Amino acid sequence: MRKFLILARKRPITIAALAVLAVMLFLTILGPATTPFDPNKMQAKSRLQPPNTKHWFGTDNFGRDTLSRIMVATRLTLGTSLCILVLIAFFGIAIGSVSGYYRPAGAVLMRMVDAAMAFPSMLIALFLASIMGPGFITVLIAVAAVYTPRLARLVHGITLTIATNTYVSAAKAVGVGELRILVRYVILNALSPIIVQCSFQLAQIILILAILDFLGVGFPPDVPSWGNMIATSRVYITRAPWLLIFPGVAISLAVISINIVGDTLRDALDPHAQEHIH
Amino acid sequence: MTDFIVRRFLLMIPIMLMVGVICFLLIHLVPGNPAELMLGPEADGAVIAALTKKMGYDQPLYMQFLKWLQMVIRLDFGMSIYSHQPVVSLIAHRAEASIFIACGATILFSFFGILVGIISAVKRNTWLDQVSMTLSLTFASAPSFWIGLNLMLIFAAILGWLPGSGYPGVIETGNISNLRYLILPCLTIAIPSTGLIARLTRSFFIDILSMEYINTARAKGLKESVVLIKHALRNALIPVVAVIGSYFAEIVSLSVIIETVFNVPGVGRLVVESILQRDYPTLQALLMFIAGLYVVVNFLCDVVYAVLDPRIQYD
Numbered sequence: 001m002r003k004f005l006i007l008a009r010k011r012p013i014t015i016a017a018l019a020v021l022a023v024m025l026f027l028t029i030l031g032p033a034t035t036p037f038d039p040n041k042m043q044a045k046s047r048l049q050p051p052n053t054k055h056w057f058g059t060d061n062f063g064r065d066t067l068s069r070i071m072v073a074t075r076l077t078l079g080t081s082l083c084i085l086v087l088i089a090f091f092g093i094a095i096g097s098v099s100g101y102y103r104p105a106g107a108v109l110m111r112m113v114d115a116a117m118a119f120p121s122m123l124i125a126l127f128l129a130s131i132m133g134p135g136f137i138t139v140l141i142a143v144a145a146v147y148t149p150r151l152a153r154l155v156h157g158i159t160l161t162i163a164t165n166t167y168v169s170a171a172k173a174v175g176v177g178e179l180r181i182l183v184r185y186v187i188l189n190a191l192s193p194i195i196v197q198c199s200f201q202l203a204q205i206i207l208i209l210a211i212l213d214f215l216g217v218g219f220p221p222d223v224p225s226w227g228n229m230i231a232t233s234r235v236y237i238t239r240a241p242w243l244l245i246f247p248g249v250a251i252s253l254a255v256i257s258i259n260i261v262g263d264t265l266r267d268a269l270d271p272h273a274q275e276h277i278h
Numbered sequence: 279m280t281d282f283i284v285r286r287f288l289l290m291i292p293i294m295l296m297v298g299v300i301c302f303l304l305i306h307l308v309p310g311n312p313a314e315l316m317l318g319p320e321a322d323g324a325v326i327a328a329l330t331k332k333m334g335y336d337q338p339l340y341m342q343f344l345k346w347l348q349m350v351i352r353l354d355f356g357m358s359i360y361s362h363q364p365v366v367s368l369i370a371h372r373a374e375a376s377i378f379i380a381c382g383a384t385i386l387f388s389f390f391g392i393l394v395g396i397i398s399a400v401k402r403n404t405w406l407d408q409v410s411m412t413l414s415l416t417f418a419s420a421p422s423f424w425i426g427l428n429l430m431l432i433f434a435a436i437l438g439w440l441p442g443s444g445y446p447g448v449i450e451t452g453n454i455s456n457l458r459y460l461i462l463p464c465l466t467i468a469i470p471s472t473g474l475i476a477r478l479t480r481s482f483f484i485d486i487l488s489m490e491y492i493n494t495a496r497a498k499g500l501k502e503s504v505v506l507i508k509h510a511l512r513n514a515l516i517p518v519v520a521v522i523g524s525y526f527a528e529i530v531s532l533s534v535i536i537e538t539v540f541n542v543p544g545v546g547r548l549v550v551e552s553i554l555q556r557d558y559p560t561l562q563a564l565l566m567f568i569a570g571l572y573v574v575v576n577f578l579c580d581v582v583y584a585v586l587d588p589r590i591q592y593d
Contacts, residue, residue, distance in 0.1 A: 115296030
């Protein structure tokens with residue numbers, strides 16, 4: 001972690017990315033308390049206003065303030081993404097480490113992972129979301145189910161290497177319990193590549209959430225989320241392009257920032273990448 | 279080498295079997311009767327019973343699976359619930375637009391991605407490198423459908439240079455200029471992909487440039503262009519080729535979204551339609567088809583990789 005801070009200080013772009021994420025996290029925690037207008041208040045007389053001094057990002061077809069809606073959507077998108085990431089991390093690490101540590105279990109589990117990964121992730125998410133119907137839980141399960149095999153695959157690979165280390169055999173020899181070996185010796189040592197992978201997956205999750213919303217199988221359409229806002233903007237694409245542009249910029253900013261922080265994390269935590277820094 | 283190819287080929291069989299099982303089980307994952315789900319909540323009881331019987335959903339699961347497997351091996355995926363056409367001909371009909379889009383985009387992003395990546399690596403840490411890498415990251419991070427809508431806004435709605443949606447087939451109408459309908463979808467897939475490939479090429483190329491044999495080549499007094507093209511490029515392209523090959527799944531996902539954005543009647547939109555219309559026979563066939571292509575493309579990639587890079591030992 002110290003290495004990360006040293007490296008971040010050298011890269012102004014990482015600082016900028018961290019600042020963007022800090023603002024978004026702030027919006028996620030505080031939620032509706034921060035918005036200049038009520039994000040759901042409809043005002044017929046101020047509908048489809050272009051950006052102006054009162055409504056910085058303009059208003060939508062119901063006269064709702066776009067800026068306020070984007071701010072509320074930050075909470076929904078980032079909050080959901082983080083929940084999904086926790087699910088993926090838990091199941092991915094559990095499946096991956098068990099299958100890497102117990103070879104026979106691994107043979108079966110990894111073939112299943114292989115087959116699951118033969119389908120483009122988005123199609124599976126789309127299918128799962130469509131049979132469960134729009135909603136928060138649906139999105140949570142569909143996206144987590146898609147990305148868990150990917151993390152499991154990575155953890156499996158790392159575990160295979162770690163399990164051959166002498167300290168694992170030593171721990172076994174002095175009679176340390178299996179579960180304890182798995183958690184204390186294997187998983188803890190695999191943590192840095194897992195953290196790096198998770199940071200990139202967070203960016204992917206945000207994108208796939210937006211896609212599910214856009215295709216109409218994500219959050220219910222009246223809920224303000226970045227994807228839903230872009231989806232509704234399609235109808236007004238020529239009359240009110242600001243409805244299209246600003247939510248897209250929000251998604252892009254979030255994803256770029258996470259990717260930049262992920263890059264820096266990778267350079268700081270991966271000893272092999274160290275050579276490229278200087 | 280032959281040994282490796284044969285073994286790698288045989289490995290496809292268990293993977294395809296697993297894929298088949300998953301495709302088959304997908305519709306049974308859903309709680310309730312698949313026929314009921316396909317027909318929707320307001321369907322008549324007798325109609326549901328008829329469809330259940332017709333599709334064989336009342337038989338035991340293993341019987342259904344064996345019957346399905348038999349059909350799949352004969353490339354017969356049954357009839358679409360929605361359009362009442364044979365699924366295979368439905369897919370064949372939709373394939374044209376998707377093939378054009380996928381090939382066009384692949385050519386575009388391979389060429390520009392590799393070009394930008396190499397220039398950035400050679401001009402490493404200059405302003406040119408930083409600008410192109412920042413742009414690459416931006417394009418690779420922006421949501422693809424949003425890029426598509428922006429292109430539609432600029433080139434179709436504001437400038438009016440290109441049609442913004444639909445695609446009357448070239449084979450059907452015999453009019454080759456209809457390909458202009460596919461320019462924006464192609465660009466939309468190519469733009470984020472170019473960013474990704476450029477970043478990868480750059481990092482592979484930088485790795486290669488720090489190798490000792492490049493120093494040797496320079497030390498013998500070879501011209502810089504010879505060092506870069508003959509010694510560095512050929513080696514750096516090996517992993518890039520592998521990445522472009524495995525990028526296939528990404529192109530499929532992108533096509534699904536982009537064909538929806540631009541209203542192009544391709545395989546990708548058929549996937550969305552069959553999911554939203556709960557047309558499960560079509561969906562099963564599409565998933566088998568896509569996963570099968572993916573497995574074959576991966577196999578070809580591994581083979582090409584092994585041919586290109588004789589240092590790699592496979593055992």
